[in-house]
Amino acid sequence: MIKYDVIVIGGGPAGLMAAGQAAGRGMKVTLLEKKYLPARKLGITGKGRCNLTNIAQINDFLSSFGKGAKFMRFALGRFANHDLISFFNELGVKTVVERGGRVFPFAQDAQVVVRTLINWAKNQGVEIRANTRVTRIITENGRVSGAIIKDSRKRPDGSETAQEKLLSAHSIVIATGGSSYPATGSTGDGYALAEEMGHGIVSVHPALVPLETRGSTAQKMQGLSLRNVQAEIFVHEKKQARGFGEMLFTHFGVSGPIILTMSKTAVQALNQNQKVTLTIDLKPGVTHTQLKSRIARVMHEQGKKKLINILKDFLPLKMIPVFVEQSGIDQEKQGNLVTAGEQKKLRMWCKELQLEISGYRSFNEAIITSGGVKLPEVNPKTMESRKVQGLYFAGEVLDIDADTGGFNLQAAFSTGWVAGISAGL
Ligand SMILES: Cc1cc2nc3c(=O)[nH]c(=O)nc-3n(C[C@H](O)[C@H](O)[C@H](O)COP(=O)(O)OP(=O)(O)OC[C@H]3O[C@@H](n4cnc5c(N)ncnc54)[C@H](O)[C@@H]3O)c2cc1C
Known part of the structure; x- marks a missing residue:
């Protein structure tokens, strides 16, 4: 049986950071990644450009985590946004700050971040084992002692073999991510592993997710992207969220930055069968x-002039036929014959276009997962489990989720940093 000091499960940003930090403190570390390469999700972040973090001041930064802010204060206090920027700068990744304080690699390429992070972890002494899925964690007397892995290998004829093995370690970090974009490897395994260790899980839902609308209004305008608009979510006629910026209509409803940001409010209300x-x-x-x-x-x-031509002054082209159809106004009518009531319909469409939200897209399209390992059961200063000694958590597997803007990756890196250092002590 191979013996390690630290086993890290999951090769995303949280796992790579944790593994590298532990190895940098002289620990014998293995990082187990079930996909054929680590950090598949990191490679598609920020539309392939990777929005690494945000330069927001600490209080604004924390407020992006909502109820998770209190827990995140410790990890961010030890490894903050400026520490992450210096970390990558020192490894040769120059960064730029864009609109809204968002930080991207100067190369505008997420693969640069992926390669740099993997090389850094290897240089720290981490052994990375790809195609290796952890199926169970073993404990002895309330302390972790090892993990059962399923090692998949491809034979020359293309068929696959899978072998079960036991690896031993005195510390294990669960950094398996959430359930969103499962094709990248984040399929929620960490929740089952944590539950087996006696941890409670706050029920998981897609977050930062596009929304579905009732009827065909949005669908008829699919492809239309709106800038500088204000959108609001009402739950049972009560305003619950507001966003300003960009959104777009799709074949199922609505998406784009302001919709994703407000989606959490909508998802919560829909799950309680409320009208959104x-x-x-x-x-x-x-x-x-x-x-x-x-x-x-x-x-x-x-x-x-005919109304159909005047409408171009008020509405985007793709919206005009939909407005005409739904308002029932004769589009051939001359401008000076449009009645006050019809003018009001146009004004209401411009200022208060209403769409009923009927649902939300699945984990396949959600940027992150809300819910996860219950925070009170994890020590925020070390990321160690309060239930099992030597067990640590990092990243999205925890019940932490933030707005868009680089906050989620910073959370993965900060909690990974703390977990790695604590596991390496
Ligand atoms: C399309 C998209 C764009 C995004 N863009 C941004 C952005 O620009 N900025 C930002 O801040 N956030 C962004 N996010 C969110 C961000 O990517 C995640 O919050 C972050 O990757 C979470 O890191 P993690 O290390 O916790 O988990 P993950 O990155 O999900 O990594 C978990 C890893 O664990 C592995 N794993 C799972 N189970 C097992 C197992 N049993 N055994 C072994 N390995 C296992 C998985 O294969 C995976 O590689 C984006 C997300 C998506 C989907």
């Missing part, structure tokens, strides 16, 4: 009164 409505303000820069006079003025000034 999305209201879009296409012209947040003008009030209802200002828009009312503007519509009246344009209808008068362009009174001889």
Whole structure:
């Protein structure tokens, strides 16, 4: 039986950081990754550009974690956003800061981050075993003692063999990620491993996820992307979330940055069978009164033109046929014949376009997973389990999720850093 000091399960950003930190402290470390390569998800982050972190000040940073802020304060205090930026800069990855404080590699290529992190971990002395899935953790007298792995190997004829083996270690870090984008390897294994160790799991749901809408209004505008709009989520007519920026219509409903950010509120409400409505303000820069006079003025000034041509002044082209169909107004009508009631319909469409949210997309399309290993059962100063000695957690497997903007990767790196150092003591 091979003996290690530390076994890290999962080769995402949290696992690679934990393994490298433990190995850097002289520990014999193996990192077990079930896919044929580690960090598959990291390689597709930020639309392939990898939004590493955010330069927000600590309090703003923490507020992006919602109820997980208290837990994250310790890990961020020990390995903060500026530490992560220095970490990569020292390894030769230059970074740039973009809109909203988002930090990206200067090369605008997530693969640069992946390669650098894997090489760093190897140079620290980590043994990386790919195609290796952990199926069980073994304990003795309330302390971890090893892990059972399934080692998959391809034969020259293309068929696969799988062997079970026991590896021993006195510390184990679970860094298996969540359940989103399962094709990258994050299939929720860590929740089962943690449950077997006696940990509670806050039920998991897709988060930062596109939303489905009732009816065909959104579908008819699929492909249309809106900028500088304001959108609000109402739960049973009560405003619960607001976003300003970009969104888009798809074949199933709505997506884009502001929708993803507000999706958590919608998902929670839908899971409680509450009525969720999305209201879009296409012209947040003008009030209802200002828009009312503007519509009246344009209808008068362009009174001889057909309505279908005047509408281009108010709506994106892809939206016009949908507005015409739903408002029931004759598009051939001259501008000066459009009634006050019809003008109001146009104003309401511009300022308060309403879509009922009927559902959300699956884990296959969710950027992160909400829920996970219960935070009160983990020591935030060390990431060690309060139930089993020598067991640590890092990254998305924990009940932590944040807004978009680089906060989730920072959480993985910070908790990985703390877990690795604690496991390596
Ligand atoms: C499309 C997309 C874009 C994103 N963009 C950003 C972004 O720009 N900025 C940002 O901050 N966040 C982004 N995120 C979120 C971010 O990628 C995750 O929060 C982060 O990767 C979590 O890191 P992790 O190490 O905890 O888990 P993961 O990255 O999920 O890694 C877990 C690893 O564990 C392995 N594993 C699982 N089970 C086992 C097992 N039983 N045995 C062995 N190995 C196992 C998996 O194969 C996987 O490699 C994005 C997510 C997605 C899906």
